[in-house]
Amino acid sequence: MVFSIDGFIIDRINMAIAENSAGEVLYTLTQLADATINITSESKEARDKDGTLIRKFYTGKSGTFEANNAVVDMNVLAASTGSPKEVATTSAPIEMPVMRTVKKGTTEITLPGLNADSVRIVGINASGNQVAKYTKEAAANETGFAVSGEKISLPTDANVANFVIKGTRTVKSGAKVQNRADKFPGTISLTLQCFAVDLCQSDVVRMLYVRIPSFQVSPDTSLALQTDTQLQFNGDLQVAYCDEGGKLLYEIYFPEDDIEE
Incomplete structure (x- = not known):
């Protein structure tokens, strides 16, 4: 049929x-x-x-x-x-933004693929408002941070609630x-x-x-x-x-x- x-x-x-x-x-x-x-x-x-x-x-x-x-x-x-x-691979990595919020008292953080020159760090209070800005130094101190390869040494400032890290990193797995x-x-x-x-x-x-x-x-x-x-x-x-x-x-x-x- x-x-x-x-x-x-x-x-x-x-x-x-x-x-x-x-x-x-x-x-x-x-x-x-x-x-x-x-x-x-x-x-x-x-x-x-x-x-x-x-x-x-x-x-x-x-x-x-x-x-x-x-x-x-x-x-x-x-x-x-x-x-x-665009898909990131080992042979064709892609540069992407990175942001992290870490509590005060944290001494260091490692971000794979970090582009050291891109790092910026500010301090925020419990309400999320920016109350401090830090500079890149040879070693971390109360007003500055340090970068070595993929590792960031955070400021020692105790007068903030959290540190906000902004930068870029090169990733081998991701999309754009x-x-x-x-x-x-x-x-x-x-x-x-x-x-x-x-x-x-x-x-x-x-x-x-x-x-x-x-x-x-x-x-x-x-x-x-x-x-x-x-x-x-x-x-x-x-x-x-x-x-x-x-x-x-x-x-x-x-x-x-x-x-x-």
Whole structure:
């Protein structure tokens, strides 16, 4: 019997995979929710002398994909900035900021990869207000600190509650994303794997695939620095002129035998 499906219910997006024009996977997303594809059209109208519509001629379509990523994701951030995510390695380390708050009375602290010339230290009171500033010296004393390699000798000042250390260090494991004013997102191919059920066989969860062959992530985003932050993953469906069939915006696949185990 030929498998044919009409009505179905989408449960959720399981995963999204972004690829470049060569089919290489750029990144995967597993926390997309509230996703919507919107299609709008352009048209011309023919009306009579009284303004009555005789015929509407549709001339083109355009679309958008809108979703929220349930957690802050470096891939989503990078996609919206137009700059790739950089991953630190042993052969390609990345310089990053470092901040530490330590109690008074602490004599020294070691920060791996510390850049000695970058170290700045201030003293704060119990309310968190800055009440002292210290200088770099040959040896730690009441008004100064000392740095030797990755080790910081802290001031001996007893009139503060905590010391705050600010500097930079070079790390061999970590990641970095930059949002630059002169960089914008490029074009990718986006494939969504969704869980769905057939109305006539609702006990079987099947895989439904939505493919957007030419998609450009929007650089218009907001990043709330709080616990329940969600990232917007929005963009435009572009016409895939060189895709088979031509002028494809998106397509949906529903294989019979692709079932969730």
